[in-house]
Amino acid sequence: xxxxxxxxxxxxxxxxxxxxxxxxxxxxLRDTIRNLLSRGExxxxxxxxxxxxxxxxxxxxxxxxxxxxxxxxxxxxxLNLTKKVQDLLQITxxxxxxxxxxxxxxxxxxxx
Amino acid sequence: xxxxxKKASVKLRSNFxxxxxxxxxxxxxxDQSRIQDSDSHRMEMxxxxxxxxxxxxxxxxxxxxxxxLSISVTPAKITIWVRDEGHGFDAGSVPNPLEENNLxxxxxxxxxxxxxxxxxxxxxxxxxxxxxxxxxKRLSSNxxxxxx
Numbered sequence: 001x002x003x004x005x006x007x008x009x010x011x012x013x014x015x016x017x018x019x020x021x022x023x024x025x026x027x028x029l030r031d032t033i034r035n036l037l038s039r040g041e042x043x044x045x046x047x048x049x050x051x052x053x054x055x056x057x058x059x060x061x062x063x064x065x066x067x068x069x070x071x072x073x074x075x076x077x078x079l080n081l082t083k084k085v086q087d088l089l090q091i092t093x094x095x096x097x098x099x100x101x102x103x104x105x106x107x108x109x110x111x112x
Numbered sequence: 113x114x115x116x117x118k119k120a121s122v123k124l125r126s127n128f129x130x131x132x133x134x135x136x137x138x139x140x141x142x143d144q145s146r147i148q149d150s151d152s153h154r155m156e157m158x159x160x161x162x163x164x165x166x167x168x169x170x171x172x173x174x175x176x177x178x179x180x181l182s183i184s185v186t187p188a189k190i191t192i193w194v195r196d197e198g199h200g201f202d203a204g205s206v207p208n209p210l211e212e213n214n215l216x217x218x219x220x221x222x223x224x225x226x227x228x229x230x231x232x233x234x235x236x237x238x239x240x241x242x243x244x245x246x247x248x249k250r251l252s253s254n255x256x257x258x259x260x
């Protein structure tokens with residue numbers, strides 16, 4: 001998994017490429033979120049457009065990222081779900097938890 | 113149908129490197145059977161989740177124990193068996209991840225995903241030799257022909 005962070009205004013857009021699965025992929029995502037939060041960066045947009053695969057462990061990591069950010073008074077939202085990721089979040093009812101966008105500009109301006 | 117059955121097995125070490133080996137083995141067995149991409153992905157996920165469970169919860173990541181993955185392909189269905197050397201579990205006792213109290217839990221979705229993606233799912237104790245998950249995906253004639 002490769003991960004790149006860029007900033008648009010106060011929003012940190014995290015572009016994720018590859019697999020979010022048990023092991024390395026999860027650890028990289030966890031470390032990135034912790035790093036952002038430790039620097040006081042609390043507006044996080046995960047761009048999942050190039051995520052090729054996610055397993056139950058990866059879903060758990062997304063949930064963990066969401067709750068960790070929220071508990072610290074931040075916001076974490078999702079951008080560009082692939083069909084596979086969308087299906088998984090749908091069946092696990094997590095689309096009712098995450099705020100999801102298909103347009104980056106709209107996603108960025110939705111942060112308060 | 114029996115005459116057209118293709119069956120293969122592999123024994124895997126109980127470490128997480130085996131998860132990708134299991135996925136590759138799955139694809140090497142089913143590729144020739146012309147399955148729709150979406151079904152292939154769902155079965156791959158079921159293999160992945162069940163092998164992770166077998167390594168982690170069944171064998172307790174004890175590398176001296178093995179996980180056996182077996183796959184049978186017929187024109188009508190694909191059957192997948194994942195056997196570990198652990199003490200088994202009651203699939204009915206796994207909390208429902210869709211309940212409000214469980215929705216934000218970071219684990220506990222593997223079995224649910226398998227049940228959602230496969231047509232049949234069961235767990236049975238193997239006398240003196242661990243437990244076995246059995247999963248079935250039925251193939252419609254349509255799903256075979258669509259990918260040709």
